[in-house]
Amino acid sequence: MSIDGTVAPGFEAVRAAFAANFADQGDIGAAVCVYRDGQPVVDLWGGLADPDSGRPWERDTLQLVYSATKGVVAAATHLLVQRGQLDLDAPVAQYWPEFAAAGKAEIPVRWLLTHQAGLAAIDKPVPLAEALAWTPMVDALAAQTPNWTPGTDHGYHGRTYGYLVGEVIRRITGRTVGQFLAEEIAGPYGIDFFIGLPAAEQHRVSRLVFAPKPDLDSVPDEMIPEEIRPMVAAMRDPQSLTNRAFQITDPPDIDFNSPAVQAAEIPASNGIGTARGLARLYASLVSEVDGKRLLTPDTLAAAIHEQTSGIDRVIMLPDRYATGFMLPIADLTLGGPNSFGHPGRGGSLGYADPTRNIAFAYVTNHIVEGTLDRRAHNLVEALETALR
16 A cells, blocks of 8 residues: 655654554545645545546545535635625524525524524425425425424534525525635635536546444444433434434435536535645634635634534534534544534544644545544544644
């Protein structure tokens, strides 16, 4: 296995951990990038972009990062706040009048980003082709009665987050979130990341490879740790909010390897980019990169201030949210107590630490479910060793 790229002196531990992920943790194709003070100090890639064809992972290989996309959407949202175009505490209906239906007239925009809007699931899933067309899905969300009283609790809006926040962005700017990202962030800041992949970039995308999922039904109840028993019980129930939150299309399964899915905009789940692009975006939130900074310190401070915490109503585990970003907890420490960011299903992770001007991104095509996946953790641990 060859590892390509560069590391600055003092960051060799990250390279060693990256190589060990291939040797010991089952990585197939992956990349990791770290920025410090606006400069890349780690930029590594290796493995196979497609194990079936043997296509190698190249410097510019793109990777779908699932929910790590949510942090990118949050950055776009806060740019609108900074420009005075969006008031997070104004009602969503001020920008999107149809959203006021079914008792939602007073829900503020902020609750869309903090998972407090009670719109994690919809009563009638939307056919996949219509969901990829955007408007039918946002129409269904505008008509939906909240799953719980908004503002009283938080629950992960795993799929709906991107449609909800994205439609507010579209109503304000006249552009989809993917178009806004391309024209106002990715292009001007040199960030290789897309929501809605252009056809000309399709050849660069890696193929997702899925590790077998744990068979929860075969595990005796007494063998399940007490702290995750509510989550396991919810996952075993097809009608639970936990499952319904990820089954908003009919049929529910979305093939994220499909070019049609990658070309569409599912802004909670189908962002595609390089580790370098994701790390550069986070770096531009906390420091100048090539003389430009995306968010001012005041805008960033407000964006990453904690909004809600505790047991999540959807995933049934503890978490903490700022406005659109996750904050560190014991089981997901990100880059330490002052960091913010977002993980993605199966292993990808992006975060920044404004106190140390550090930005980190790891992307992988080997999608591993469950708590035993330590690939990102090993890289973060190695980075922390290098920073000491």
